[in-house]
Amino acid sequence: MTKIDRAGLTRRELLARSVAAGGSFLVGASWVTGQSAAWAVEVAALKPETMATLVQMARDIYPHDRIPDDRYVVAVKGYDTPEQAPMIEEGIAALNAAARGKGFDSYLAAGWEDDRVAMLKAIEQGEFFQTIRAGLVTGLYNQKEVWPLFGYEGESYSHGGYIDRGFNDIDWL
């Protein structure tokens, strides 16, 4: 098993367990472009740099600055299997090739989101992009951990609904 080794062992192992359990583990600044380590996850089938690129691609498709990286990791972790890995490796390799064509060392090496989005635009009709994007719709937004970041309250039945809890509490109209 390969590990993406960008952070200290203790933090990495903590986070790996957290991700595996589907839990929330907030981490700090961006890890992209070789800056300080931010998150870590064990990878089983994907190359570490492939997973790192895939996570950045996920954020570039659905960028929410309030959502920490680990939520995007959870959203794409399902591709880290022997069955899925070849498709992902191929797609990410093509993305990196496109980046080199634009004068960057890799997709991750493009520092500005606009530059990376331009590369995604060029492949957005393709099967690889559409698979990743479609998977994120549920993989990202159906994580209960992200709902509070959008104010969404989820179910209310266990609280007796909103009849006494603000279904008509709008006060600014």
Add this chain to the structure above:
Amino acid sequence: MVAKYDLNDDSVVIIGSGAGGGTLANELAQKGIKVVALEAGGRYLPQDYINDEWESFGQLAWLDTRKATGGWRVARDFGGLPTWIVKAVGGTTTHWAGASLRFQDHEWKTLTNYGQVAGASLLDWPIDAAEMDPWYAKAEAKMGVTRTNGLPGLPGNNNYLVLEKGAKALGYEEVHTGRMAINSIEYGDRMSCQQTGFCFQGCKWGAKWSTAYTEIPLGEETGFLEVRERAHAARIEHDDTGKVTGVVYFDADGQEQRQAARLVCVAGNTIESPRLLLNSASSMFPDGLANSSGQVGRNYMRHTTGSVYSVFEKPVRMWRGTTMAGIVRDEARHDPSRGFVGGYELETLSLGLPFMAAFLDPGGWGRSFTSAIDGYENMAGMWIVGEDMPQETNRVTVDTDVLDQHGLPTPVVHYDDHANDVAMRDHAYERGMAIHEASGAVRSFPTPPYPSTHNLGTNRMSDNPRDGVVNRWGQSHDVANLFVSDGSQFTTGAAENPTLTIVALAIRQADHIASEMSAGNL
């Protein structure tokens, strides 16, 4: 107490247990008529419903293989999911939002009132508002529709209050919290609405009318109704005289069974009903059962829909409370000066965050999309439901090359928007966004149609056996003891949510079947 019939017992067999089939089953059972209802789905009751959008979707939605084709955007966005309907005892009455509006008088006679529309197969219903009035009254009383029979309207939630303010600012007059089959007070031994949201996922309080926990158990209590769940109808069989004699189905274990029938009522919703008739083709009926007109599967309608979601400066929290919490009816009139025939209703709607991400702009991505989702807490929403044009080429066919889990040919749902539909939708988007702007919206989204929940017209009603499948009673023109009891019998779709009309037609049909049976005619 619950009936249990032998496979050779020739009872009335109803296929489907939703608004049409479930109501018909109870009405017939109340009259002492033996009924077997074959329901493809399982039985889920309020305690089973899940207030989580995707999990509930997995529990209730009809997910069997289907294909969408044609120019409608649903074919592009949801090619394998043309409809958003339910496979369960109670059918789509578990999912529906509860809006219970009568057709407007002129909508029974659209060919007369709109005139010929190029490319459309408009037709007058063989029945009218006066004919339907008493049956609507019975349906409203049965379902506990608010603002009828002295039942108060529901209180408006935040989403409604936003709609109301904007609509009134624009001068709209018929703006209120709707006529809803959701209890505003205790009614029918069911409690009142607790403003919980998740109306689409099945009402956990039982405050919303659904045949799953009203008609079906009431029918079962009579001892005349047996509901056979997880029984997927495969074909209807007939004898040499052309009368139907039984229904072949796959039971919960996947075993083929045959239930004898003295009379068959098809109520499997507008996709499955024509599919079943087409899959029942025989040497006597080579184009499908009841299809001498060639109309089975044609004139598929799904309402001209779309949504408007808008972001405001401050929180709305539209998910709190009833999903369809209010309505603007002023645009439902027929007024060709707007550039289209027919009209549309505007009804509040909300989606939870997971479904908003899936439906706001299917296929959308990047900051334009995510900044909209970032505004979720400050969003209000409304749904457009308008009359779409029947077109012969909009149709349900079966694909004999793609078989389902039972080896049955699967349905293909083809739909192209008519120019009238497009003009109406564009008008409604503009009006909807204007309403939200008038209540302070800073950004609005004209959201494309979801997979169809209102599915209508594929076995349409006409006095003329050449241009319709069933007569004014929903009785097949070709086969006397075969009836259609769901929304597929709609001649045209009107602008109103269809459930109330389906229920009213089912009550009326039960009355007719019972009297014809006792007269020895069936």
